[in-house]
Amino acid sequence: MFIHYLDLSWRSFKRTPLVSFLMVLAIAIGIGITMTSLSVYHMMSADPIPEKSDQLYSVQLQTMDDGSTWWTEDNTPLQLTYQDAVNLVKAPSPERKVAMMRTGFSVYLDSDKIKPFIGSARMTTPDFFSMFNLSFLYGGAWSKEQEDSAAPVVVISQELNDKLFAGKNPIGKLINLDDASYQVVGVLKHWPLNIKYYDLNNGAFNKIEELFMPFSLIKAKELVSWGNSNGWKHENTPTFADKLQSEQVWIQFWAELNTREQKQAYQNHLVAYMQEQQKRGRFNRKELGYKLRDVNQWMQYNNVVTEDNKILVGLSFMFLGVCLANILGLLLAKFLRRAPEVGVRRALGASKRQIFLQHLVEVAVLGFIGGMLGIVLAQLGLMGVGQSYNYYENLATMDLTMLLSAPLIAITTCILAGLYPAWLVCKTNPAIYLKSQ
Numbered sequence: 001m002f003i004h005y006l007d008l009s010w011r012s013f014k015r016t017p018l019v020s021f022l023m024v025l026a027i028a029i030g031i032g033i034t035m036t037s038l039s040v041y042h043m044m045s046a047d048p049i050p051e052k053s054d055q056l057y058s059v060q061l062q063t064m065d066d067g068s069t070w071w072t073e074d075n076t077p078l079q080l081t082y083q084d085a086v087n088l089v090k091a092p093s094p095e096r097k098v099a100m101m102r103t104g105f106s107v108y109l110d111s112d113k114i115k116p117f118i119g120s121a122r123m124t125t126p127d128f129f130s131m132f133n134l135s136f137l138y139g140g141a142w143s144k145e146q147e148d149s150a151a152p153v154v155v156i157s158q159e160l161n162d163k164l165f166a167g168k169n170p171i172g173k174l175i176n177l178d179d180a181s182y183q184v185v186g187v188l189k190h191w192p193l194n195i196k197y198y199d200l201n202n203g204a205f206n207k208i209e210e211l212f213m214p215f216s217l218i219k220a221k222e223l224v225s226w227g228n229s230n231g232w233k234h235e236n237t238p239t240f241a242d243k244l245q246s247e248q249v250w251i252q253f254w255a256e257l258n259t260r261e262q263k264q265a266y267q268n269h270l271v272a273y274m275q276e277q278q279k280r281g282r283f284n285r286k287e288l289g290y291k292l293r294d295v296n297q298w299m300q301y302n303n304v305v306t307e308d309n310k311i312l313v314g315l316s317f318m319f320l321g322v323c324l325a326n327i328l329g330l331l332l333a334k335f336l337r338r339a340p341e342v343g344v345r346r347a348l349g350a351s352k353r354q355i356f357l358q359h360l361v362e363v364a365v366l367g368f369i370g371g372m373l374g375i376v377l378a379q380l381g382l383m384g385v386g387q388s389y390n391y392y393e394n395l396a397t398m399d400l401t402m403l404l405s406a407p408l409i410a411i412t413t414c415i416l417a418g419l420y421p422a423w424l425v426c427k428t429n430p431a432i433y434l435k436s437q
Helices: 002-015 017-045 082-090 127-131 144-148 158-165 197-202 217-221 240-244 260-279 295-301 307-337 339-347 352-388 400-426 430-436
Strands: 056-061 096-108 117-124 136-139 153-156 174-177 180-188 211-214 249-256 290-294
Touching (some): 017 307, 017 352, 017 400, 082 096, 127 249, 197 249, 260 290, 339 400
Antiparallel strands (some): 174 180
C-alpha cells in the first residue's frame, strides 16, 4: 500500500508541478537556513574530547586577598600565577598534569627556500600530549630530563612539517626560532580540534599552535605571554624574575583525575598547598577557594556558546515556521481542489484512514525532497560562513548527525503542516460530489 501511495504522490506532483515546486523550494530554503545555524551551533557545543572529557580538569586557585574581586561569575581567576603552576607541576600527584602558556617566535631555516614567518608556540610540560590524546607522526615528546634542563627542543605540527620539511622525517634537524636553534624531537599528527578548549583565554576557535616546547624555557628565555596576563593588586615588576614571583595570573593548568578518589585526593592536596602558602604570606583569605572543572564545565563556564548563537538558532527555526505556514496554505488549496476525486474514491470504498495516510505520504515525500535540497543550500551557507569568519572555518561543516537530521526535520515538520489539510480532505462527503457528477 505504501508503494501505491508513493505512486499517487508522484502522479499528484506531475499534475501540479508549479505548486509542488514552490512547496519544495519553501521547505528547502527553510531547512537550508535552519541547518546552517544549527550545524554551527552543534559543532560549537560538541564535546571536543568525549573519551575523557570528564577526567580532565582545569585548575583555578583563589589567590586574591579578602576584599579583592574578580570579574568571573564565581570571583575566581581563570589562570594561575607562575609560581603556583611550577609548584603544582612539581607535586607528586596526580600522575598527569600540565602547565602551559601561549607565545610565539620568528621561524626560519638555514635555507633561502623558506621565508621567515611568525609561528605560534605552546610552552608546556611533556604530559600535554598524553593528556589530550595526541598522536605523533614522527618521534615523540621531550623527556623529563630535557624539561628540567630547559633543553632547546621542539615538537612541531604536521602542517608545519609539511611546510618546512616537505613532510619528511625531520627528527634531529634544527629549526631557528628567534635567535636560537631548536632540535626537532617530534611531529604531531594532524589534530582536528574545533574548539581550543585547553586555552580558552586566547580564543575558543583559534587554530592550534604550530610549535610545542618545554615549559621551563619560559624562565630560561624570558618568554612573554601572547595571552592574557591579569593582576588584582599593584605590584612593581621591573624585571622578568619579578613577574615570575608576582601574583599576576597568566598560566593555564590542567590535571587528569581518572577516578572520584583521585579527584578527592587532589582537592585535599590543593587545600594543603594553599594552607602552606598561607603561612608564607599568600592566600590571605578566611576561606580558601579553588575550582576543578572538567572540559564541558570549563567550556560552559567560559561561555563558548554565547546567547547570540542560541538566539540565531531560535530565529532560524522561526523562519522555518514561516515557510511551513506558506506550505500549509498551498497544501490546503491543493488538497481541497482534489475533493471531487477523493469523493469518488470514497464512494468506491476507500476509507477515511486510507485517504488521510495517502495525503500524509505525499507531504512526507515533499519534505524528503525539500530536505535533500535543503542540505545543498545548507552546504552553501556553511561555505559562506567559513569564508566570512576565519575562526568559524572548522565549525562551518555538517557532520553525519546533521546530515541525517536535515531530512528528518523536513519530513517531520511537513507532516505536521499537512495534518490539517489531510484531515479536511479525508472528511469529504462522497454524496455531494456524486450528485454534482
